[in-house]
């Protein structure tokens with residue numbers, strides 16, 4: 001059989017992880033504003049998840065954190081002088097922008113890019129389009145280093161193609177794989193790629209959310225499908241329910257997750273659910289795939305509980321004996337409706353045969369669960385061998401990274417710390433050490449510091 005399997009590339013949490021309330025529409029981000037964060041614990045929680053999956057034989061890699069603060073952003077908007085002067089003046093005049101410049105948000109790699117694996121693309125290469133994340137200032141700063149990191153890791157241009165982000169303007173608002181799901185009979189066979197949008201810039205007839213922003217447009221999904229050379233009959237564009245966005249479902253991966261022949265979703269995930277399901281079912285039948293839809297209704301789990309627990313921000317992992325392992329955040333065990341649902345849903349003859357839960361609270365408090373923390377890349381054996389090996393998780397790398405985190409990361413950050421020039425030096429020292437641990441010299445460009 002084909003040797004293609006899915007790798008998860010998790011974001012290694014950076015040393016400036018903090019709670020700045022930067023993501024309007026993301027309930028956890030807003031409600032934890034100005035709380036003390038613990039970057040060390042955040043990084044260790046993420047590493048524990050990576051290690052556990054690698055130890056169970058899953059393909060597991062990481063994407064590195066990004067240089068922070070983003071001095072290029074601060075200079076570009078008029079803050080001048082030495083790093084210490086820039087930080088002091090920004091802290092006094094524009095504290096929210098300063099927090100954006102420090103954000104460790106690249107940890108959520110589901111938003112780094114959209115990925116189409118080789119069997120889906122016209123040229124047979126794996127295509128990545130870096131997400132512009134232009135709905136939020138702090139996230140819009142990620143694209144340059146994301147492109148640089150992806151090109152360093154997937155450097156073989158005969159097998160991988162990393163596209164720059166779409167134009168950074170509302171018409172092409174793009175949040176990457178968080179709004180993209182791939183269905184297939186097997187990871188190595190051509191699949192159907194479903195793009196989910198919250199609005200369409202040039203189609204005012206579509207309903208849009210009223211309270212919170214829609215962070216992904218249909219135009220963005222269409223552009224990515226074109227760039228990747230996807231066959232039109234294996235692409236589906238569907239709309240997210242705007243009422244769910246208004247309840248805090250800021251990405252599709254807060255309310256649905258799919259893999260191979262399975263879609264695990266909430267009844268309020270999509271506009272015109274019946275039509276989405278029947279189209280998906282018939283398109284997949286054409287690929288020899290029998291869709292297994294696991295629908296959760298609002299009577300079982302209200303949208304509010306889905307948002308609070310991040311039930312759908314889970315990972316569907318291929319279980320060795322068939323079926324799927326559902327990897328959820330620990331909050332799912334603590335939410336009554338959700339834990340009751342899961343008790344009944346796991347091992348009941350449905351596709352989920354095992355449940356795994358992890359403590360990812362540091363990330364969860366900013367609205368990032370297990371699925372936000374990973375970017376899926378399906379790779380055949382040969383292409384996997386061309387990925388930069390220094391980012392692939394194993395016990396020695398895990399041990400080195402734990403040591404590195406313990407040496408370089410603080411265990412407490414408050415908003416006032418973001419004016420501390422010492423913190424900038426600490427982050428730089430940490431990332432320079434990381435370049436050599438990962439075997440990626442020149443990963444970072446420090447010319448703006």
Ligand SMILES: NCCC[C@H](NC(=O)CCC(=O)O)C(=O)O
Nearest residue numbers: 020021022023026029108366372
């Ligand atoms: N996929 C999960 C993304 C979570 C991310 N949170 C944040 O950026 C919060 C940052 C802060 O508020 O400090 C977001 O909303 O894009």
